[in-house]
Amino acid sequence: MERSDIYIICIEDEQEVLDAVVRDLEKLEEQFPIETATSAEEAREVIKKLLADGRKIGLIICDHILPGDNGVELLIELHQDEQTHPSRKVLLTGQAGLDDTVRALNQARLHHYIPKPWTRQELMEVAVRLLTDYVIEHEENILPYMSTLDAEKISESIRTRRSISDE
């Protein structure tokens, strides 16, 4: 499996929980390297470095409450940044404050909202769906992603793209 330059960023301040998220997504890592951060500040730096190295951020999974920052604020900020605007964003939360969720949906175009505790299957499904959307929207050659992501959607997309370029 060829490793892509599309990264998954996981942000969570409790190491045990962060480990669990990463472990649940490890099947994706062969293709989508995972980077982690335990604070919003660290997340900003990690993302900045990756972008500077010419990598892309495909998916951001962010805890709701982070030391020194609110996950929603971070997601809004990343959404407003041109470079991370296309990244898919997921809020992971132990407490569903409706206000914050609404704000995240509206302002950060939050793509998914996962309440804790989650299941591996649920997290994987969400990640696969969002990464599939991401590569279809932003990648030229999407054939290599068929085996890891949603094969049906990708082949469908390849078909439509071909027919469009044929015309």
Next chain:
Amino acid sequence: MILNFAKNWLQDPTRITKQIAKYLEASKAFDVEVLSFDKDDQFFSEGDYNEAVYILLEGTVQLSKKTPNGRNITVDWLRPGALVGLISFVTGEPVLTTAVAASPVKAIKMKEKDFLELQRSRDEAALLAQQLIIGNLIDRYHHVVSVHVELESINETLERERNHLREALKQLEETQHRLISQEKMATLGQLVAGIAHEINNPAAAMLRASDNLLEYLPEIIHKADPDQELHYNKYFRLGLRRVLRDSDQQRQILKEWEKLYPDLPRSLLRKVTSMSDEALEFVKEQIGDKPNALRRAELESMILFYESGYFLRNLQSSTKRIGEIVSSLKSYSRQDKGKYEKADLRDGLNDTLLLLSNRLKKIDVILNFSDIPPIDIITGEVNQVWTNIIINACDAMQDRGELVISCGHDDRYVWVSIKDNGPGIPSSVIREIFKPNFTTKHKNTSFGLGLGLSISQQIIQKHGGKIKARNTDEGGAEFKVYLPL
């Protein structure tokens, strides 16, 4: 003496009316008659046009008026010497009051013509008539003045009573709010105690299960690797004792290892590199520079054992945490039903802090606890005080800052100080904060009744203690609670 001629009438009203009566009787020029009224006979009714004036000789006349609400009230009592119907007679306007005989009455009825004639007569009679009219008017005026004074004093009394009522109503409302709030807390307490109990059982089972695993797994591992050639047990123990690295450092090590072993998958390397530096050296020795498929398979199974150890560690620490939270919940929400018990204030503070830990995530909590003796308190209530003060501090600091909690004691009191580094309490409201319904939180509050500090003060006073608020020199607020030994 001409100026105070009305005095005559005021001193003895009947003397003049008798003189006038005598004069009228003697003079044949007047067409007047002396009428007798029985009790309750009516002279005229409010709103009538009045064509005569009556000079009251004997008996009492009651003047009454209908209020806008249709009630009849007595306006005045006229006694012998008075003129009945004077104002309406002179002005020609409808009469203001209804006049009724309050007892058998004798009165001279005079028509307009005669009354004018009487005033115009050249002899003493004109003077008598003037004295009679002016005396009557002065009397009415006196009456009006005294009614005003009386009214004013009644108004004052009314106003006083209204203020009393207002105050009483306010207190009732406050009491009601307080009762609702206390009821809410009590219900919440019961709910929490119930939940704590429900969680306690599965949490205990989990802890027991993970304890058992901790015992059995090394035995199983020993059976799989009796000679410790594969170091399974070593890796299991490494996982069990895993110390978390700073994530930046962790990222560096992962990067190095990706360069060292470009053929190994990143997810595997991530797990490997979470081991201690010492263990990593050991791993390097084991797998060599370019691990072949066999070495790689070995590494993968080592990692399985390492991870099992780590998971078990997580299971243990997480269940321990659940246990702590549950026991804090239980002791925090103690259903002590108002019973005083010997308790260490530090325990309640720790319980409260643990339960508020979510709120305190971005706040540095510094504890300066000195040794304090246990004192008699109602734990649940005192914990409510800590909660109120700490939540207020979080609000004031907008959930970011430093919270210093200290305690100590002298020979009379145990004290607890809770200091934040927020903006402090504005001097304009510092005197108000313990009053009920005082709140600075106008929105986004789930419990912003403005009763927190008022209830806190009540609880502390009930315990025979006191609570004080001040702004520190650094600018934050400090709440200090004193509870008697």
